[in-house]
Amino acid sequence: MCQRASRQAYDRANPLPRRFCGVVAYDGTDYKGWQTQQPGLQTIQDVLEARLSKLLGGRVYVAGSGRTDAGVHARAQVFHFEPPVEPGSKPVPHIAKVLDSSDEVLAEVLERTLGSLSSGLPSDVQVHSIRPAPEDFHARENCVGKRYVYTVHEGAGNPMTARYRWTLGRKQKLDVPAMVEAAARLVGTHDFSTFGVREPTDPRTPVKRMRRLEVRRHSGLMDPVAAAASVRPAAAVDEGTVASGGEGVSDAGYGGLSGLGIGVGTSESVVTICAECDRFLYNMMRMISGTLVEVGLGRLTPDDVSALLEARGRKAVRLERGLEVVKAPALGLTLEHCFYGIPDEHWMPPQMRGLGTAVWGGSRDVGVLARRGVGTAAREVGDVGTTLAALTPEAPLPTPLIATVASGGAATLTHFDEDDARRACGGAVWTD
Numbered sequence: 001m002c003q004r005a006s007r008q009a010y011d012r013a014n015p016l017p018r019r020f021c022g023v024v025a026y027d028g029t030d031y032k033g034w035q036t037q038q039p040g041l042q043t044i045q046d047v048l049e050a051r052l053s054k055l056l057g058g059r060v061y062v063a064g065s066g067r068t069d070a071g072v073h074a075r076a077q078v079f080h081f082e083p084p085v086e087p088g089s090k091p092v093p094h095i096a097k098v099l100d101s102s103d104e105v106l107a108e109v110l111e112r113t114l115g116s117l118s119s120g121l122p123s124d125v126q127v128h129s130i131r132p133a134p135e136d137f138h139a140r141e142n143c144v145g146k147r148y149v150y151t152v153h154e155g156a157g158n159p160m161t162a163r164y165r166w167t168l169g170r171k172q173k174l175d176v177p178a179m180v181e182a183a184a185r186l187v188g189t190h191d192f193s194t195f196g197v198r199e200p201t202d203p204r205t206p207v208k209r210m211r212r213l214e215v216r217r218h219s220g221l222m223d224p225v226a227a228a229a230s231v232r233p234a235a236a237v238d239e240g241t242v243a244s245g246g247e248g249v250s251d252a253g254y255g256g257l258s259g260l261g262i263g264v265g266t267s268e269s270v271v272t273i274c275a276e277c278d279r280f281l282y283n284m285m286r287m288i289s290g291t292l293v294e295v296g297l298g299r300l301t302p303d304d305v306s307a308l309l310e311a312r313g314r315k316a317v318r319l320e321r322g323l324e325v326v327k328a329p330a331l332g333l334t335l336e337h338c339f340y341g342i343p344d345e346h347w348m349p350p351q352m353r354g355l356g357t358a359v360w361g362g363s364r365d366v367g368v369l370a371r372r373g374v375g376t377a378a379r380e381v382g383d384v385g386t387t388l389a390a391l392t393p394e395a396p397l398p399t400p401l402i403a404t405v406a407s408g409g410a411a412t413l414t415h416f417d418e419d420d421a422r423r424a425c426g427g428a429v430w431t432d
Contacts, residue, residue, distance in 0.1 A: 020107055021080045021133040022114075024048065026073060027124035029163050029331065033070040034077070044068075044125060048079065051120050055113065056099075057091030058084025065143045065338045069283070071330030073164060076128070078338045080139040103132035145211070145339035146280060150273040150289035151332045154217075165270060166293070166332035174271050174296030179215040182295045182302040183273070186288065186309060187213050193313025195288050195325055196281025204279070206313070212276040215292060219269045271296070274336075283327060290328035 024044070032041040036049075045062055052060040065078040083099070083106070091099060098109050107130045113119060114127035121127065150166075154174060157167030168174075186195075193206040273289045291308065294300040304323050311323075 017085070017135065018103060018106075019080055019082050019133045019135050019137055020103070020110070020130055021078060021137060021139060022111075022130045023128045024077050024079060025075050025126045025128060026077070027163065028068060028071050028073045030124065031070065033068055033072070034064050035067045044074075044077070047122060047125050048081075048127075051114070052081060052110075053084075054120065055092050055095050055110065056083050057096070058086065058088045060084060063139050065139045066146065066280070066335075068335055069286070069330050069333075072333045072335065073331075074335040076337050077335055078139045078143065078340070080133055080137060107132050142340055143338050145276060145278045146335065147212075147274065147276045147337040147339075148280070148285045149334050149336045150275075150285065150328060151334070152271045152273070152289075152293060152328075154269045154271060163331060164334070166329050168293075168297075172297070173269075174217075174293065175298060176215055176217045176271060176296065178298075178302060179271075179273075179292045179296045182292055182300075182305040183213040183215050185302060185306045186210055190309055191312045192281055192284055192309070194308045194311050195291070196284035198281055198313075206281060208281070208284075209278045210275065211278075212274065213288070214274045215271065216274070217269065217271050286328045286330065286333060287325045289333070290326035293328060294326050 026044050028044070030042070031047075032043050034044045036043050036045045045064065048062045049060055052062065060081050060083065062079050062081045068074055068077065090096065095106075095109060095113070098105050111127070111130040114121065114130065119127070151164060152174065153161070153165040153167045154172055155168070156170045157165070186192075187210050189207060189209045191207050192210075196206065198204075198206055273292055275285055275288065277284075291300065291305060295302065295305060300323070304321075307321055308323055308325060311321075
């Protein structure tokens with residue numbers, strides 16, 4: 001395991017000349033979370049740093065978009081790192097050949113290496129992509145929102161999926177309409193102190209914007225093994241497969257459990273809780289999920305959830321009303337997506353709608369914009385008004401916004417709140 005030294009990848013006072021960002025997926029069951037801890041506790045950060053250090057021949061530090069708890073999974077955790085300027089040992093041969101090549105070439109080789117079957121990573125950690133990043137890119141500080149999904153299994157559960165779901169137990173069913181109503185109370189901009197852990201010295205505000213909080217039931221799902229073994233008529237067999245018997249396949253009469261009247265429980269019913277928020281407090285998603293499950297089990301009401309939110313973390317208020325949040329187990333939680341730069345249109349203030357599609361259109365101006373921000377794009381490409389007009393031909397942007405961008409106010413595009421935008425841009429902000 002790599003031991004951490006004093007310098008970290010997000011040490012902005014001493015930036016290194018090359019920076020890369022990556023996307024990694026992992027099964028968090030056997031790890032003590034994302035962030036490096038005391039020696040002897042394996043974390044995802046340890047695994048990535050150890051492998052990158054070996055490949056690049058020197059100490060590599062990794063910074064993630066956030067810290068997932070022990071047992072929490074990720075489909076798309078974003079991280080960044082810097083190759084060592086002076087390798088402490090020899091890089092692996094095929095990496096050594098491209099160390100002096102362009103960032104794009106080095107990123108491609110690293111991606112191919114870390115994504116192969118011989119990546120040197122554990123099987124429960126997979127790197128999906130490596131890309132060059134601006135030297136001021138930061139996986140955490142540039143992240144403008146995240147999407148988490150929590151999965152709950154109604155009933156006895158299934159050992160094939162037990163590592164990724166909170167199993168409620170036999171005959172347990174959730175009142176999904178009540179959960180939906182309770183979730184609606186949490187959508188919007190609120191003080192989420194009740195639903196998170198926050199140190200008194202933490203300068204960050206507990207006020208967050210919950211853009212999306214959806215509860216859905218998914219019935220009749222089957223795991224791949226059960227699906228492959230299910231009885232289907234011959235006409236339903238996919239082209240290119242072979243089925244024994246012309247009328248469909250059955251295990252009846254062949255010693256299967258069905259012949260004894262014993263059910264295997266292959267059909268599953270799960271409830272998912274999907275949340276998108278600009279920032280999550282520590283344990284916030286687990287506390288929201290656990291509390292919504294309490295509503296689904298009839299132990300809390302939607303009005304109770306509103307009362308908990310209004311308490312703003314004040315324990316005395318909660319005790320007086322006999323209410324408390326419940327933290328869901330870690331195993332059901334997955335970090336599903338991280339938002340960066342100019343996000344999807346639904347994250348944008350009304351004045352910015354229409355820009356999102358243009359950003360990913362593929363022109364040179366758009367490419368600079370997507371990589372460095374509108375302000376940088378305008379300065380590098382030329383005229384500010386021309387640049388923005390080219391990006392939004394059907395929805396011209398107002399003059400105050402163009403002035404803001406020209407003065408370096410590209411941060412307006414990565415904030416959802418007008419007050420935040422004013423602070424980020426020194427008071428200048430767009431107007432209708």
